[in-house]
Each structure stands twice: as structure tokens, then as C-alpha cells.
Amino acid sequence: MCRGALARAKHASKCRSGRTRCGSGRRHVGLQSDRRSPVIFSLLADAVLVAHGTFVLFVVLGGLLVLRWPRAAWVHVPCALWGAWVEFAGWICPLTPLEVDLRMRAGEVGYAGGFIERYVTSALYPQGLTREIQVALGVAVITVNVAVYMVAIRRAKSAAHRY
Secondary structure, eight states: OOOOHHHHHHHHOOOHHHHHBBOOOOOOOOSOOOOHHHHHHHHHHHHHHHHHHHHHHHHHHTTTHHHHHHHHHHHHHHHHHHHHHHHHHHHOOHHHHHHHHHHTTTTTOOSSHHHHHIIIIIOOTTTOOOOHHHHHHHHHHHHHHHHHHHHHHHHHHHHHOOO
């Protein structure tokens, strides 16, 4: 779902007409709930939410796993780089539109913006996610992980010297 689709989703969530077309002339294609299985879509949206939250935690704190299991770096480094890049570039993670779409198909209200803005930043910063906060989050991801990887590298070097 692209930014245009998010705008349509936002409009459809505000529109009270319940039809595929309303007074604005906009067509709400693919945004109505599927009457046959709204619970399934709701559960899928919740699963995406949990996966997304887990991924964000892994991006920020996954370096700690590397201290115990060094091979975890092969998975963590690309994830951390992706997470930092999404913040630096000001993008919305692809999981966010997926969750919004599933919620709307379940007949729930979707939301505009990104996962971090909706669930993390709104709890920490009531005024919402700004570009400066987004860059600061990207810097924090890099800083925390560089520090952890420096410890992991020192440990590996000291273990190599022992043998």
C-alpha cells in the first residue's frame, strides 16, 4: 500500500457512508471489510503487529544476542542496517501498510503514519514523530549496535589469544 493508498484508507476510515462511493466521489476499493472472515483479518493484523514489534526490538537490541551467539550477527547486521536506513530515509516500513490493510479488511479503523509513530513514539512523545526524532532513532540504533559489536569483537579477539 503506497502513500496514496494510505490517504484513501484515511479517507475511508473517516467516511461514514458505508458505500464503495461516497459524496467525495472517491471509490473505496479494497477497503471494505470482508464480511466472511473479519476475525481472520484481525488476527492476521495482530500477528503482523507482533512480528513488527519483535523486529524493531531485534533491530535495537539484537546485538546483545551476538554476545552470546556470534553467528547471529549474520542475521542481525542486515536487519539493523535496514531499520536504521528506514529511519534515516524517512520511509514507512512495508509491514505498516500491511497491518493497516488487514485491519481495514477486518472492519477496524486503520491509521496513517508508521509503526513507530503509532505505537512507540506516541507513547514517548505525545506530539508525534518528527523528522528530527526519526533521525535520532536511526542514530540510536547505530550507536547501540556499534557499542555492542565492539564488545563482541573484543571478546572474540581475547578468546583467540587464549588459544
